[in-house]
Amino acid sequence: MAQLQTTTPLAKKSPLIPVLLALFAVILFLMPYYANNYMLDVATMALFYVVLALGLNIVVGYAGLLDLGYSAFFAVGAYTSAILMTQFQMNFWLTFLIGGALAALAGIIIGAPTLRLRSDYLAIVTLGFGEIIRITALNLEITGSSSGIFGIPRPSIGGYAFTHLYDFYWAMLLLAILTLFAVNRLGNSRLGRAWKYIREDEDAAEAMGIDRVRVKLIAYALGAMFGGFAGSLFAVKMSAIAPESFNFMQSVMILLAIVFGGLGRLPGVVLGAVLVIILPELMRSFAEWRFLLFGIALVVMMIFRPQGLWPSGRGKTE
Amino acid sequence: MKSWQKLGLALTLSSALLSACSPEAVNNSSGGGSGEILIGVQTPTTGSSAKMGEDMNNAIKMATEEINEKGGIDGKKIKLEFADDACDPQTATAAANKLVSQGVKAVIGFYCSGATLPSSGIYHNAGVPVMVTAASSAKIPAQGYKEVFLTTATTDQQSEAAAEYMLKTLGGKRVAIVHDNTAFAKGLAETTQTAVQKQGGQVVAFEAINPEEKDFTAMLTQLKAQKPDATFWTAYYAAGGLLIKQFEQLGVSGAIGVGDGSNDKTLIEIAGKEAAEDAFVITSPTAEFIPEAKSFIDTYKSKFNMEPGPYTAVSYDGMRLLADAIKRAGSDDKAAIVKALSETKSFKTFGGDVSFKSDGTLEKSNFIVLKVKNGQFTRE
Amino acid sequence: MEMFTQQMINALIIGSFYALIALGYSMVYGIIKLLNFAHGDLYMVGAFVGFAVLSLFGGGTGLLGVVVAFFAALLFGGLLGIGIERVAYRPLLSSPRLTILITAVGVSLVLENGVMKSFGPSFKVYPVQLPTEGFQIFGATLTYAQILIILLSVLLMTALHLFVTRSLYGKAMRAISIDHAATSLMGIPVTRIISLTFFIGSSLAAASGMMAGMYYGQISFMMGFIVGLKAFTAAVIGGIGSIPGAMLGGLVLGLLESFGTVWLGSEWKDVFAFSILILILVLKPTGLLGENVTERM
Numbered sequence: 001m002a003q004l005q006t007t008t009p010l011a012k013k014s015p016l017i018p019v020l021l022a023l024f025a026v027i028l029f030l031m032p033y034y035a036n037n038y039m040l041d042v043a044t045m046a047l048f049y050v051v052l053a054l055g056l057n058i059v060v061g062y063a064g065l066l067d068l069g070y071s072a073f074f075a076v077g078a079y080t081s082a083i084l085m086t087q088f089q090m091n092f093w094l095t096f097l098i099g100g101a102l103a104a105l106a107g108i109i110i111g112a113p114t115l116r117l118r119s120d121y122l123a124i125v126t127l128g129f130g131e132i133i134r135i136t137a138l139n140l141e142i143t144g145s146s147s148g149i150f151g152i153p154r155p156s157i158g159g160y161a162f163t164h165l166y167d168f169y170w171a172m173l174l175l176a177i178l179t180l181f182a183v184n185r186l187g188n189s190r191l192g193r194a195w196k197y198i199r200e201d202e203d204a205a206e207a208m209g210i211d212r213v214r215v216k217l218i219a220y221a222l223g224a225m226f227g228g229f230a231g232s233l234f235a236v237k238m239s240a241i242a243p244e245s246f247n248f249m250q251s252v253m254i255l256l257a258i259v260f261g262g263l264g265r266l267p268g269v270v271l272g273a274v275l276v277i278i279l280p281e282l283m284r285s286f287a288e289w290r291f292l293l294f295g296i297a298l299v300v301m302m303i304f305r306p307q308g309l310w311p312s313g314r315g316k317t318e
Numbered sequence: 319m320k321s322w323q324k325l326g327l328a329l330t331l332s333s334a335l336l337s338a339c340s341p342e343a344v345n346n347s348s349g350g351g352s353g354e355i356l357i358g359v360q361t362p363t364t365g366s367s368a369k370m371g372e373d374m375n376n377a378i379k380m381a382t383e384e385i386n387e388k389g390g391i392d393g394k395k396i397k398l399e400f401a402d403d404a405c406d407p408q409t410a411t412a413a414a415n416k417l418v419s420q421g422v423k424a425v426i427g428f429y430c431s432g433a434t435l436p437s438s439g440i441y442h443n444a445g446v447p448v449m450v451t452a453a454s455s456a457k458i459p460a461q462g463y464k465e466v467f468l469t470t471a472t473t474d475q476q477s478e479a480a481a482e483y484m485l486k487t488l489g490g491k492r493v494a495i496v497h498d499n500t501a502f503a504k505g506l507a508e509t510t511q512t513a514v515q516k517q518g519g520q521v522v523a524f525e526a527i528n529p530e531e532k533d534f535t536a537m538l539t540q541l542k543a544q545k546p547d548a549t550f551w552t553a554y555y556a557a558g559g560l561l562i563k564q565f566e567q568l569g570v571s572g573a574i575g576v577g578d579g580s581n582d583k584t585l586i587e588i589a590g591k592e593a594a595e596d597a598f599v600i601t602s603p604t605a606e607f608i609p610e611a612k613s614f615i616d617t618y619k620s621k622f623n624m625e626p627g628p629y630t631a632v633s634y635d636g637m638r639l640l641a642d643a644i645k646r647a648g649s650d651d652k653a654a655i656v657k658a659l660s661e662t663k664s665f666k667t668f669g670g671d672v673s674f675k676s677d678g679t680l681e682k683s684n685f686i687v688l689k690v691k692n693g694q695f696t697r698e
Numbered sequence: 699m700e701m702f703t704q705q706m707i708n709a710l711i712i713g714s715f716y717a718l719i720a721l722g723y724s725m726v727y728g729i730i731k732l733l734n735f736a737h738g739d740l741y742m743v744g745a746f747v748g749f750a751v752l753s754l755f756g757g758g759t760g761l762l763g764v765v766v767a768f769f770a771a772l773l774f775g776g777l778l779g780i781g782i783e784r785v786a787y788r789p790l791l792s793s794p795r796l797t798i799l800i801t802a803v804g805v806s807l808v809l810e811n812g813v814m815k816s817f818g819p820s821f822k823v824y825p826v827q828l829p830t831e832g833f834q835i836f837g838a839t840l841t842y843a844q845i846l847i848i849l850l851s852v853l854l855m856t857a858l859h860l861f862v863t864r865s866l867y868g869k870a871m872r873a874i875s876i877d878h879a880a881t882s883l884m885g886i887p888v889t890r891i892i893s894l895t896f897f898i899g900s901s902l903a904a905a906s907g908m909m910a911g912m913y914y915g916q917i918s919f920m921m922g923f924i925v926g927l928k929a930f931t932a933a934v935i936g937g938i939g940s941i942p943g944a945m946l947g948g949l950v951l952g953l954l955e956s957f958g959t960v961w962l963g964s965e966w967k968d969v970f971a972f973s974i975l976i977l978i979l980v981l982k983p984t985g986l987l988g989e990n991v992t993e994r995m
């Protein structure tokens with residue numbers, strides 16, 4: 001494990017990168033100063049989706065396991081924080097870690113028995129699992145049943161309380177950057193190469209001595225963990241959560257994000273997540289037309305650009 | 319690693335997109351100060367409750383046009399800004415933030431309690447007065463936000479009326495309660511359970527169905543075994559009609575009735591005339607049962623070419639009340655409007671005179687019982 | 699006993715609808731390995747086509763109107779299925795399966811919102827409804843409409859089964875599902891057979907949508923979503939790709955839901971059904987009647 005990376009992505013940068021990244025960073029960091037609440041809220045949602053999409057990308061993009069119930073993990077994180085904070089007055093940052101850990105555990109629980117399954121069956125099992133989590137949240141008293149949990153306290157850090165929208169924007173931005181960094185490192189690690197090997201040819205990978213059960217389980221656990229982190233932050237940002245936020249359409253939208261941008265490629269995943277949030281908002285003025293237009297856009301894009309919006313360089317790197 | 323270069327480009331582009339996300343938001347951030355008062359309308363216009371949202375929007379538009387035709391509020395015209403909450407907490411939060419950043423002076427609408435709960439917190443933080451004309455979960459006033467006012471009676475008050483009707487008027491003892499697991503209906507079901515037990519009745523079944531499905535026979539077969547004297551459906555008319563139809567088809571004992579979420583003629587059409595006969599509805603008075611509302615109904619029909627839905631009259635009244643409060647406040651200052659709303663004294667509406675208690679709920683609730691006779695709702 | 703019989707009848711009705719839709723899922727999956735998420739929406743479209751035709755006939759619709767509407771729904775649904783396959787799926791047959799799955803989600807959004815725009819967002823009451831009269835059997839109620847639905851489902855499914863197992867077209871379908879390329883080399887018009895498969899699957903879904911409209915009496919543009927999800931589950935329980943499996947899966951899911959309600963209460967029935975689904979897949983990953991195929995993606 002000494003040699004974690006074959007290539008250091010940022011090492012071979014062309015002169016243009018710093019300029020673009022800097023420009024982008026300026027926009028991102030100045031956002032809270034020039035944007036109004038609505039824009040900031042949409043931006044926070046987009047960043048939130050970036051974290052979810054990056055987490056799901058570990059499972060679907062790297063390891064090639066189709067997951068249709070990803071919102072279950074994000075629900076686990078959100079409910080963990082909400083319950084621990086409202087019922088046990090726990091510190092948010094502690095519940096944040098517990099939320100991630102429990103989500104990872106949920107990933108292992110659902111992953112373990114299903115790993116032998118064919119990918120389509122895996123899709124339906126994850127879908128079923130997502131529904132089970134949602135309906136359970138809907139029925140249990142501790143999860144606030146159908147009205148969910150509201151009045152979730154605001155977190156604070158060293159006496160500074162998160163009260164404004166931009167506090168959550170910064171927190172979500174930080175989480176997104178950390179996730180991007182971590183998922184990128186993972187993708188280039190020995191483990192990441194094992195995932196991609198399994199995705200391309202499971203039998204060959206096994207023949208090469210990769211422990212496929214263990215490697216897949218780690219993919220599930222890590223993917224779920226990021227979902228849990230995002231969910232936990234989501235809960236305090238919204239200050240209210242309800243089972244409807246974790247329905248099947250939500251899972252589909254996260255999946256859409258990663259396919260839209262370009263599966264397995266982090267820049268594409270990030271772009272996809274941002275677009276999935278922003279496009280419907282841009283089309284808000286069309287109100288009832290927006291999902292129709294969104295559907296058409298999806299079909300057209302898949303036909304004319306099935307590799308995702310991102311120009312894929314797959315052949316080069318793998 | 320050209321892809322990182324492209325990432326930078328793409329992200330820059332997308333943040334530029336984001337900045338362009340809502341051009342009108344920037345333009346209107348002053349709230350249309352010059353001769354206009356910007357009022358937000360948050361209702362579901364997509365998703366399964368879209369019809370109710372459309373009804374409410376129509377009624378609010380109608381009231382606004384009438385007010386503007388009469389010269390607006392002290393010469394200022396009301397301008398409406400609509401936001402769809404899709405009855406979903408997440409969309410509702412985005413909608414609320416959008417309206418707040420557009421600088422609305424007050425918001426009106428709110429059909430689903432599940433969408434109202436998270437968004438009311440956002441309005442509260444921004445100090446925006448909230449006029450809730452349909453959602454009635456007792457949890458909404460329980461949040462203690464002074465900006466929030468409800469012009470429909472809450473679920474607590476409705477439950478008392480329902481329990482009293484089933485136990486006293488119908489003389490039943492064994493009550494079955496069915497809801498659809500939405501925030502509003504489950505809340506009403508729970509308060510009804512408490513009310514029935516408090517008034518000496520017995521709740522023999524407490525069931526939930528999924529309103530997106532159409533076959534409730536498995537649950538009803540279980541219900542039948544409990545031999546209820548009265549069954550109460552707390553949710554909406556679309557599934558309620560199916561429930562009544564299948565209830566009669568299976569021959570479950572006792573009477574069946576619905577809460578105000580199901581007060582819609584479509585209930586009878588879906589259930590079928592025969593099955594719906596004698597079903598009861600516990601509801602706040604809707605336009606058609608108020609003689610004074612005749613002209614409202616006629617205008618509404620000719621304007622929108624459809625029957626006014628159950629929450630049209632109360633939304634129309636809510637808009638009038640809000641305009642009245644802004645006038646009384648003497649300015650479009652948000653805090654002043656909140657104060658004026660809380661001081662509302664006997665404002666005349668179709669449903670009776672409106673005054674608010676300190677928690678923003680109606681001082682007087684006035685429920686009526688309707689019964690289906692020959693395919694028509696008739697007042698008991 | 700009375701309750702048991704009644705629950706069996708309930709399960710049979712629910713199961714019949716699931717099975718009819720699951721068939722389309724299974725056939726399409728069998729032939730091009732696509733999970734057609736838009737399939738449930740064809741059921742919805744069928745219900746709305748029937749609604750439109752029956753409304754055209756006006757109030758006094760007789761048997762003739764119902765028959766015309768039934769075949770209109772069947773035909774329109776089938777043609778729509780062909781159209782969808784031609785426009786949205788065919789260009790993608792060789793791309794990764796995720797891509798085409800996402801396309802299916804897009805098609806589903808288009809169908810749902812397209813119907814919402816043309817018919818409005820509110821629930822529609824079906825102009826003609828099946829009568830609710832029936833008779834008592836072992837203390838349980840069985841209506842004539844329920845008998846009709848069960849008979850019609852059995853008829854449609856038997857016809858389909860015979861078609862696939864006995865006819866030349868059916869043989870071609872099975873050949874394609876085994877080996878696409880080789881079938882094509884044998885001179886079989888693969889694209890035409892795929893179109894035919896979509897036609898049959900979609901028209902079955904549309905026909906059952908029309909039947910559901912007449913039986914339950916209320917339709918909405920979202921009605922296909924949950925049924926589609928359940929039918930998909932039914933297809934997997936039975937063994938996706940297998941026609942008798944789809945029928946069995948529908949029935950099993952209907953039973954699971956009915957008895958889940960009895961044992962655990964109505965709010966837990968879906969948790970029960972999905973848990974059993976996961977259990978079945980873990981113990982017998984190919985579903986109840988699925989064939990054992992090792993996967994090579």
